[in-house]
Amino acid sequence: MALTAKGRATRQRIVEGAAAHLRSDDPAGVTLDDIRAITGTSKGQIFHYFPDGKEELFLAVARYEADRVLDDQQPHLGALTSWPAWERWRDSVVARYRAQGRSCPLGALMSQVGSTPGATEVVSTLVGQWEAHIRLGIAEMQAAGLVRAGVDAGRTAAAFIAGIQGGVQLLRTTGSVGHLEAALDTLIDHLRG
Amino acid sequence: MALTAKGRATRQRIVEGAAAHLRSDDPAGVTLDDIRAITGTSKGQIFHYFPDGKEELFLAVARYEADRVLDDQQPHLGALTSWPAWERWRDSVVARYRAQGRSCPLGALMSQVGSTPGATEVVSTLVGQWEAHIRLGIAEMQAAGLVRAGVDAGRTAAAFIAGIQGGVQLLRTTGSVGHLEAALDTLIDHLRG
DNA sequence: CGTTTTCTGGACTGGATGGTCCACTGTGGT
DNA sequence: ACCACAGTGGACCATCCAGTCCAGAAAACG
CATH class of the missing domain: 1.10.10 (Arc Repressor Mutant, subunit A)
Known part of the structure; x- marks a missing residue:
């Protein structure tokens, strides 16, 4: 075509x-x-x-929205190299979803387009990239001696993703960003040790 | 009638x-x-x-399923008073959702019945009770001197809920319980200090 | 120009599906 | 025995909506 x-x-x-x-x-x-x-x-x-x-x-819309998700977190997400940077990122995530309110473009699409191979691929790609950024940020903090070496960067990054997803989902049904903030703050506290 | x-x-x-x-x-x-x-x-x-x-x-089905969610975590969820108890609870949650696989009764219902007042009420009630159990568990661990007093029980309980929700959601789209396990393990590690 | 391809508009269809209606049956009370 | 009302079956309706089809306008291209 x-x-x-x-x-x-x-x-x-x-x-x-x-x-x-x-x-x-x-x-x-x-x-x-x-x-x-x-x-x-x-x-x-x-x-x-x-x-x-x-x-x-x-599906095209889902791809379009997926691209926005990471873009909206930049430049913070790409440079998680200090505590203030983590805080700025945290704030940008909370702000983004607070502004978005109860509507969740991707969540909405997913519940529609469901479990088709294309849909899962879009989500998997997004989650993978997102998680990779966080994992890299944790590793950099460890390299700089700001985070204990004992922390499992991969597992903690996965926990961040899960916490954010759940926080956003709860925002959708309860209308409050409380859970999202709690998840982010608790996990950052965990990194701080 | x-x-x-x-x-x-x-x-x-x-x-x-x-x-x-x-x-x-x-x-x-x-x-x-x-x-x-x-x-x-x-x-x-x-x-x-x-x-x-x-x-x-x-909605009636949603209520029915919501009742099952907490029941399936008992008796562990009601007695989070030692580290082994927390581990058993963690395992029961992972096992439950692993068995459930990609299907999520409540998530499914919610994406259908959407944002009607009745639906949000069912979810809010469930989440509230779930979170209260976890918060109580953390408080008891603190009272027993097993968890630092500095931990914010309410916020951490909220983080658990968010992590579980997100983990389950990711299980739905990726088919892996990895994120759920990562969230639970990381947060329990956080409690251990 | 002329022709081939892309772009656009909208009428139409086929099937699915939530919901209505009503006749008939079973059951419990008196 | 009777009667009122709960329970049951299924035909039927109204609507909605994804998808089809085709005819005509507008570009691209030689």
Whole structure:
């Protein structure tokens, strides 16, 4: 499928419009007609750019959102080399999800697109990269002598990921960032020893 | 609505059948007809016992599953008074979710019944009780001098909940209990100081 | 230009599904 | 025996929605 400049623009418009709508509305009830209306396109266009229909479109949106997740944590996430840096990162994560409120773009998509191979691949990639950044940060802190050598960097990084995911999920259902903050603070305390 | 013994039995059969089906199958695609077929009932019965239809039924299933969550962790969760007790609890949680595999009864329900007031209430109640048990366990360990007094029991309990939730969620998408184990082990290590 | 390909619009379809309705049956109380 | 009401079965309805199809506009390209 060769896309002209116009075609690429339209495709992008569909993805971004769908992403915006999925952020604000209950994902379970989002229909192709909603997206069509919001993006000012037609059924023909949607299936022209996403021949496999809804699933392919939602997957494209998921990829789009996944890219945003790590970008939003930069530059902090890429340079976890001092305690103030960790605190800034912590604050940026909390701020991001507090702003996002109850809606969770990726969580929403996942509950829709469910357990298709493509969907798990998107999440796995994201989680893997995220975790790698944290693991590297812990290792750097250890190299600098700021964190005990006895700490298992890989396992602790995994705990961070789990804590963040759970914190965000609880934010979705309770509306409070309390659990997210508790998880991050407790784990950072753990690193501090 | 007065229920006779027969009525109560039928209602229960519907709830349990629906729960079993929601555990095994992709929750997004479960229909009332599926449940009807599995439980050997008719549309009339379903709407007789759950006048508000699908939502009311799914909420009843959610309550049913929520009760199971804490029960399955007993007696360990109720007596976190020594390190071996904490380990046994940890193992029971990991075992439970490992056995459950990729399916998460409550997570499934939540992504369906979404953000209705009833649904959030079920989750909030469950989370609250769960967290209270852990908080109590930490406090008892502190009283016994096994955990530093400086640890914030409430915050750490919240971190446990977040870590478990996130670990389970990652289990759902990656199929591995690694994150769940990492979260539990890291937080228990933190308690050990 | 002319033609080939991409882009766009929207009518239409097919099937799924939540929910309604009503007739019939069983059961418990008096 | 009767009657009121709970329980049951399943036909039927209304709607929604992903996906199809095709005709026509607009680019790209020679």
